[in-house]
Amino acid sequence: MIVGRPNVGKSTLFNRLVGEAAAITSPIAGTTRDWLEAEADADGQMVRLADTGGWNAGGAVGDRLDELVRRLLSRAGAVIMVVSRDMNPHADDMALANAVRKAGPPVLAVCNKCDQPGHDAVSWEWSRLGLGAALPVSAARNRNMAELRRRIAALLSSPATEPETRHAKPARGILLGQPNVGKSSLFNALLEEERSLVDAAPGTTRDPVVGATILAGSRWDLVDTAGVTRRRDTEDAIAKDAQARALRSLQGSDVAVLVLDLTVPLARQDLRLASEIEAEFPCLAVALNKVDLLEPGRPAELLPKAVEFLHKRFPGLGRFPVLMTSAVSGEGIPALRHVLADLMHLRGTHVSPQALAGTAHDWPSPGKAWLLRQTGTNPPTFSVVAPPGAKLGVRFVSNRLREAFGLHGVPVRIRWGHR
Ligand SMILES: Nc1nc2c(ncn2[C@@H]2O[C@H](COP(=O)(O)OP(=O)(O)OP(=O)(O)O)[C@@H](O)[C@H]2O)c(=O)[nH]1
Numbered sequence: 001m002i003v004g005r006p007n008v009g010k011s012t013l014f015n016r017l018v019g020e021a022a023a024i025t026s027p028i029a030g031t032t033r034d035w036l037e038a039e040a041d042a043d044g045q046m047v048r049l050a051d052t053g054g055w056n057a058g059g060a061v062g063d064r065l066d067e068l069v070r071r072l073l074s075r076a077g078a079v080i081m082v083v084s085r086d087m088n089p090h091a092d093d094m095a096l097a098n099a100v101r102k103a104g105p106p107v108l109a110v111c112n113k114c115d116q117p118g119h120d121a122v123s124w125e126w127s128r129l130g131l132g133a134a135l136p137v138s139a140a141r142n143r144n145m146a147e148l149r150r151r152i153a154a155l156l157s158s159p160a161t162e163p164e165t166r167h168a169k170p171a172r173g174i175l176l177g178q179p180n181v182g183k184s185s186l187f188n189a190l191l192e193e194e195r196s197l198v199d200a201a202p203g204t205t206r207d208p209v210v211g212a213t214i215l216a217g218s219r220w221d222l223v224d225t226a227g228v229t230r231r232r233d234t235e236d237a238i239a240k241d242a243q244a245r246a247l248r249s250l251q252g253s254d255v256a257v258l259v260l261d262l263t264v265p266l267a268r269q270d271l272r273l274a275s276e277i278e279a280e281f282p283c284l285a286v287a288l289n290k291v292d293l294l295e296p297g298r299p300a301e302l303l304p305k306a307v308e309f310l311h312k313r314f315p316g317l318g319r320f321p322v323l324m325t326s327a328v329s330g331e332g333i334p335a336l337r338h339v340l341a342d343l344m345h346l347r348g349t350h351v352s353p354q355a356l357a358g359t360a361h362d363w364p365s366p367g368k369a370w371l372l373r374q375t376g377t378n379p380p381t382f383s384v385v386a387p388p389g390a391k392l393g394v395r396f397v398s399n400r401l402r403e404a405f406g407l408h409g410v411p412v413r414i415r416w417g418h419r
């Protein structure tokens with residue numbers, strides 16, 4: 001069952017999945033009056049797909065949702081909640097997401113109108129719906145539709161992935177970046193208290209500062225660290241030691257937020273920090289901070305370019321989340337909380353053996369099949385036995401697994417075995 005606000009592209013998506021023009025699409029909001037049903041192929045499995053009218057809370061249409069939602073949601077095998085890249089999260093989206101969650105069927109959030117790879121990062125903004133990361137697709141351009149079909153099939157069969165929801169110890173999130181980028185300010189904003197010292201002069205934070213908080217219902221320890229400069233820029237022994245401790249704090253961290261200052265060009269030092277992060281296996285998110293200092297309109301224009309650039313520069317972790325934040329205006333702080341929670345969730349991903357075998361099924365193989373087994377979570381760890389003569393290595397396998405199971409920003413550990 002497809003739900004979403006008017007004009008997000010539900011009918012285009014429905015048509016694309018069904019494969020014929022069964023629903024009328026129109027740029028005028030609210031075109032689908034009732035709902036349409038048709039058979040669609042979800043990765044080899046025929047499913048009955050329902051397209052519903054766009055939902056507007058409040059007013060007369062609000063009543064219609066109540067009616068539709070009660071009638072359809074309760075008997076839907078799975079729900080696809082569609083949002084649109086070019087719209088901002090709205091109270092209606094939240095209300096709809098809550099209604100869907102309450103109804104109980106498995107649900108997948110889909111961010112439509114991601115017409116090019118540069119658009120995909122915006123889909124992270126939608127994790128605030130509490131439905132996990134939204135899958136970026138373009139129904140009009142036929143982008144990522146095969147992945148969507150696979151996800152629908154997975155939703156309808158026994159769940160392919162069962163994220164571990166309970167963690168005995170708090171998750172650990174660390175803020176890392178060059179001096180003065182606003183790490184302590186973001187740390188305070190996330191904790192909602194003035195915990196760490198903020199100052200206009202660089203080199204303010206020395207000892208790592210730990211603050212406990214709850215994000216999306218789970219316990220977290222957040223760690224603020226000293227700004228890390230280029231090695232040769234540090235003369236002072238105390239500052240050197242502070243920076244070494246900042247990097248050591250990476251050990252055992254579950255999620256790292258690399259903080260960059262939007263008003264300062266990306267430096268080689270930032271790349272070094274990204275590779276330090278990659279080496280220690282936390283999940284990665286990038287916060288482009290001080291967005292309040294940009295002219296109005298500039299952030300929306302800049303974000304897709306920045307995202308594409310960063311993904312190219314740090315290719316190790318797939319399409320990790322990138323978001324714009326301001327510790328001053330508070331913009332992006334709720335989204336950052338959601339991103340942290342989502343990454344932690346993904347870190348605990350457990351893939352069923354069937355789903356794993358299914359994924360490796362179409363990998364190039366000179367003869368025998370690939371043998372895959374998940375041996376651990378947190379981060380997801382897989383033992384892999386390649387077919388004899390296979391020319392593909394760890395990078396190929398980890399990228400494929402990351403794509404197949406949506407592990408963007410999440411390190412995938414591969415242990416290479418032999419027959
Ligand atoms: N305009 C604006 N200023 C910010 C923002 N975040 C931080 N600042 C300012 O940037 C300066 C440095 O902030 P801090 O939070 O101390 O930066 P830091 O990264 O912790 O710095 P070190 O601990 O010295 O490495 C302060 O003057 C902050 O007020 C922001 O989002 N917007």
Ligand SMILES: [Mg+2]
Pocket residue numbers: 183184185196197198204205224225226227
């Ligand atoms: Mg600081």
